[in-house]
Amino acid sequence: MDTKSPLRSRLALLASAALAGLWMALGAPASVAQSTELTGNDPGLEYLAAEVERLAENARGTVGVAAYHLETGRGFTLNGDVRFPMASTYKVPIAVQILSMVDRGELSLYDMIELAEDDIYLTASAISDLLDDPGVQLSIHNLLELMLQISDNIATDVLFREAGGAAAITGRMADAGIEGIRVDRTTWALIANWLGRPDVTVEGGIHPDEFRKLLEAERTQEDLAANNRTFNADPRDTATPAAMASLLRKVWEGEVLSEESSRLLIDIMYRCRTGEARLKGALPPGTAVAHKTGTIGETTNDVGIIDLPGDAGHVVTVVYIRESKLEDNAAMEPVIAQIARAVHDYFVFNPRGNLGS
Template identity: 35%
Template sequence: MRVPMLSRLLITGIAASFLLPVPVAASSPELIGLQRQLNSLVAANSGEYGIAALDLRDGSTVAINGDIPFPMASTVKLAIAGAYLAEVDQGRRSLGDMIVGRPAAKVIELMLVRSDNYATDQILATLGGPAVVQQWLLSHRISGIRVDRTIAQLLRERGHLADSKDVATPVAMVGLLSKLDSATVLTSQSRTFLFDLMRRCQTGTRRIRALLPAGTQVEDKTGTLDGVTNDVGVITMPDGRRVAVVVFARGGRDRQPVIAQVARVIYDRFADDTRNALAYFMRMR
């Protein structure tokens, strides 16, 4: 009898849940099926898509164009927030520090919840510029993400589509989400602060969140430029499992509906596995 993916995870022991997931290629029938579904979905739509989904409990992952760089747009704000909060954890800064007349906590809230570009550049200036964020990423062995410009510079230079600056691969971005979620690069207090803001994200409601069942917890950050539509974040499944999802899209039409469909396909596949696992254990009783 074939044991569903979640059943195999539970059988291996609770200890695995305390380890930082290391992404592994789709190999189980469930993940191969998911990858085929995603391939078919993006092939039926115009434009180019980069997708990665990572089970934060066991490290299993699927990816479409996972190693191709895409413009991050405002999804870079997660890395900026991570770099600032890391300095808070080190005692070099505090969330109460005043940044242009506002507490840092409020400026970060504006950056993540409303995707305020001016607030973002205020945080960047306080840190010392994009190079500091880049160094923070590299110090935690997060490669595949480039942070080159302020938001003002990015918009002025109209960085998008074919630009080689301020880009990330889907696999790299899902890796950043994994590290932020694991609290290995931030304290639990900073992690809680960050993900609470992501949960309250007010932009891009027609993307990852749009087609998920009512009440599904989503913590995300969107990004938008001319010809670019992104959404990255974490979906909490009915069994409490957390799945990091990255969808980068450029060119073509109707990118937001496709992102919503991608998220629903990923959600359904993991929800089905949960139901299969429960049914398996009921049979074993």
């Protein structure tokens, strides 16, 4: 779903056309009543939340934000309980389920998984870009690296299967006390559904050659707008900002994984290669961010943990944008960057919660 290979360019073009089509068809963005909630004894958070709400207006859509300072527990949400399409940020809960199985001894990071012929299809994937013949073997560890660093969709779909599928992944979230995240489909099925093939499921329904034709097919702006309306109303593969922030906090604090697995997941996310213009886009040069991006249709996301300088700590930052009427996903990225910078600066200058008291 996140992209820069030839297919990634095709998906980005489809998304841009869909945005243009929906803007022409519907005009002004649908409005969602804004809801802000503050956490912790910090009067200054009211000012931060107000600034983030102001910045969110630039998205011309619905924006969800959750930000929590890990060392003090202070934070806020904007539309924190509203569901948003996760796009490729759903790869974080998939990784948590895989590493939970490693912790329980059900999988090993060094288990070699052979990819079947049907596993390899045209999508945003280094595997399909470079290794389009059967016989490829990759370890669980390597698949995690591909899924989280470059948002590889084939690696994701293989790990989705190894994780036990939708019920097991969503069930792991519930076991962790997180009710606002649901994972339902492979990226294969999710993209096909978005492009107007509701018959495609996790179990199949489309051959790789047919999937290629689906991606390459010409579509009218009206068709793309209709596809987006259907996709945006679908509750599958969605999360609330508050739930995703809770998952990231629990990973950081070792509540859902062993210390070793928690550190591995965070380390891979620090090396994420997508979304340089999102959470990281307006931060001071060299700021470390462990994050995962997501992009599809009118949805542009980035979720992660921002390192603050000195002893100021770390801040979980989740930004979801849906139903944006901006011209393309790249135009949404500065909104994410500006929100992340506001959050970063607030907690740098006010690491202990004294501002406004």
